[in-house]
Amino acid sequence: MRPSDTWDGARAAVFAPVARVDRVASVVTRLTEAIALGVLQDGERLPSESDLAAQFGVSTVSLREALMALRQQGLVETRRGRGGGTFVRGPDEALDTRLADRVLALSMDALRDLHDHYGAIRGTAARLAAERAGPADLRRLQDALTAFEAATEPASARRADRFFHLEVAAASQSVRLTRAEVGFQAEVGGLLWLRAGETDRRAAARDHAATLRAIARGDGPRARRRAEQHLATAITRLRHLRLLLLAERQVDGPPPGTRP
Amino acid sequence: MTAATARQEPAASVTAVATDIGRIVEEVLGDLSDVADRVVAVYGDVDAGERFATRHLAALRPAIDALLDRRASLVSGAGFIAAPDVLDDAPYYLEWWHVGPQGRAIPLRLGTDPTAPDFYDYTRRPWFAEVERTRQPKLDGPYVDLLGANVYTLTATVPVAVGGVLLGVAGADLYLERLEGAVLPRLLAADLTATLVNEVGRVLVTSDPDRGSGSLLVPRTAVDADATTGDGRMAGDGAGPGRPPDLPPGLGAVRCGGLPLWLVAA
Numbered sequence: 001m002r003p004s005d006t007w008d009g010a011r012a013a014v015f016a017p018v019a020r021v022d023r024v025a026s027v028v029t030r031l032t033e034a035i036a037l038g039v040l041q042d043g044e045r046l047p048s049e050s051d052l053a054a055q056f057g058v059s060t061v062s063l064r065e066a067l068m069a070l071r072q073q074g075l076v077e078t079r080r081g082r083g084g085g086t087f088v089r090g091p092d093e094a095l096d097t098r099l100a101d102r103v104l105a106l107s108m109d110a111l112r113d114l115h116d117h118y119g120a121i122r123g124t125a126a127r128l129a130a131e132r133a134g135p136a137d138l139r140r141l142q143d144a145l146t147a148f149e150a151a152t153e154p155a156s157a158r159r160a161d162r163f164f165h166l167e168v169a170a171a172s173q174s175v176r177l178t179r180a181e182v183g184f185q186a187e188v189g190g191l192l193w194l195r196a197g198e199t200d201r202r203a204a205a206r207d208h209a210a211t212l213r214a215i216a217r218g219d220g221p222r223a224r225r226r227a228e229q230h231l232a233t234a235i236t237r238l239r240h241l242r243l244l245l246l247a248e249r250q251v252d253g254p255p256p257g258t259r260p
Numbered sequence: 261m262t263a264a265t266a267r268q269e270p271a272a273s274v275t276a277v278a279t280d281i282g283r284i285v286e287e288v289l290g291d292l293s294d295v296a297d298r299v300v301a302v303y304g305d306v307d308a309g310e311r312f313a314t315r316h317l318a319a320l321r322p323a324i325d326a327l328l329d330r331r332a333s334l335v336s337g338a339g340f341i342a343a344p345d346v347l348d349d350a351p352y353y354l355e356w357w358h359v360g361p362q363g364r365a366i367p368l369r370l371g372t373d374p375t376a377p378d379f380y381d382y383t384r385r386p387w388f389a390e391v392e393r394t395r396q397p398k399l400d401g402p403y404v405d406l407l408g409a410n411v412y413t414l415t416a417t418v419p420v421a422v423g424g425v426l427l428g429v430a431g432a433d434l435y436l437e438r439l440e441g442a443v444l445p446r447l448l449a450a451d452l453t454a455t456l457v458n459e460v461g462r463v464l465v466t467s468d469p470d471r472g473s474g475s476l477l478v479p480r481t482a483v484d485a486d487a488t489t490g491d492g493r494m495a496g497d498g499a500g501p502g503r504p505p506d507l508p509p510g511l512g513a514v515r516c517g518g519l520p521l522w523l524v525a526a
Contacts, residue, residue: 132475134460136386136403170404173462173474175412178404218480 013182014039015047017057027056027066032098035075035088036190038159046076046086073098099194103242104249106191111242114188115235119228121180122165126211126227127220128172137171141212149205157201158193164208168227171215192234195241203233270512273450274525281456282517284442288335288416288432289397291327295430296420298323299340303422311348312427317355324357327432328365334442336413337368338432340420341382343392346427352382358433387415391429395419399520402436402464402474412436412474414464436473440465452525457513459520468526477524 014034018026034040046052053063067086070076075095078086106114129137144167148160162185169181207230214223302319306312320340327338337358345351356368371379382388387400401414417431447454447467455466461477471477513522 131479132462133480134462134476136400136460173402173404173412175404175410179410 011039013186015052015055017055023056023058023062024065024069027058027063028069029102030056030186031066031070032073032075032095032102033186033188033190036095036099036158036193037162037185038155039162040088042088042155044088046088048085095190096194099190100245103191103194103238104245106242108239108242111235111238115231118180118184118188119231121177121184122168122231123224123228125169125172125174125177125181126215127224128174128177129168130215130218130220130223132173133171133215133218137167138212138216141167141171141215145205145208145212148208151201154193154196158190161193161204161208162189168211168215191238194238196237200237204230207233270514270525271452273452274454274512274514274523277446277450277452277454278514278516278523280446281443281521281523282515282519284334285399285416285434285519285521286517288327288331288434289418291331292338292397292416292418292430292432295320295323295327295338295340296418299420299427299430300422303427312346313348314350314353314355317347317353320355321357324355325365328357328359331432332359334434334438335432336411336435336438338430339368340428340430341388341417342428343426344383352379354382356431385415387417387431388429391417391419392426395421395426399458402458402462405433414439436464440473454523454525456516457522457524464521 014030018030031040040046047055049060049063049067053060056063058066067076067078071078073095075089075098076086077089078084129141133141141164144160144164148157148164151157151160165181165185166178169178172178207226211223211226211230214226298320299317302316303312306316317340324338324340328335337356339354339356341356342350342353347353350372351374352372354368354370354372356370357365358368360366370382373379374381383392385400387398390396390398390400397416397418399414399416402412403414405411405413413436414434415431416434417429420427420430443456443465444467447465453468455468455471455477456464457477458464463471463473463475463477465473513524515522
């Protein structure tokens, strides 16, 4: 059994136990990323508070604190009464602010190390995919690329991009590398699309097409290089963005209640 | 060595083990046919005036449980997957059970509401689409399955049809590790250095320490991506359903019964 249009593995990764340290922040981060990536979609109802707490491995008190923070950010809303519950809201500005905070919280050194780690994962996955892909794998990759090229607005583009990377990982035939890709997307995937525009999307589509060509041709080294180049482009853009955000924060001053 | 002796008949032991492997997998397909027959019987028993619906599928549990029990060492999950719009109350539906860590059967819950964000369109997967098209059994994979299990698995399916109409497929998941557990001891007992491959030449199980599962027995040659055929097969890729994978000359490949599996001696 495996999904074609959705990846329950990605959803399972969302609703899995969080780190023990700073649980509230971990839950907030996990849900923010999932909303940013479209794993959780606008209007979708979240599981009940007790279910969520159980799945994250946190107390309901911690869970409520996390939901309150997300409500304040405008990322979720709670409706009472019949048909009530906590629902995902994806207004871009609220999400952007939250993601911008996370970009700023990530040092350049941490970003470099993330790049080292996930460059290794994605590069090897692409190389192995080139060596091992069969006709069915190539068909799925082409479908994923077509879906990405056809995506007209940001949410569906992010989703389609996510699927393409997951299909490359699955084509490598490695469960570990696929799991690592899911983890990478959960940890930082949303950040890579922050303030991304049409130009960035078109460049990504060209990158993906080049990677797929190399995989289809069975050219492992080229596939690896293409995958690494694509990630390098995204990380570089994130570095530019981080410097820009730092400059913006200097001008506006630090948010109330924080230290300069 | 002359050309005549270079291409020898496969050793009797290769043929014997290949036959044995074929039997093991055919037994699972036989059990799936039983599940398919049960679906047809349940469908036929639906009262006049009633429509075939998800509640009728509860009657399949004994047959599914029997399969899971009988093939416990090989099969991790099994069930019936409905063709679109066959069931009255659900356009898509899976009556699928897998064995949990405590040995009890757990139902698999996948998104079957086409309008919901977690919708899983299984009709495009080869284990459904090819069976729908060919009305023949299919051994799909191995592939990386992300649906909670995070496992490298094969999926065997057989058609369920009544009067030419496809009701769906009956299927079973065979984790590759479990197939290895059945095949590798047989290779070792026969003192064979050999590799089991599927129809695209992908290594499933091998007693050759220089080879790994998941890789292709014959490395892919660089091909022009534009030379793919309409159905996605690559130019130069001699593999296909019913045809053995391209192999170096002199290397015998013995088919495992009627299955798309071949045993290749080193």
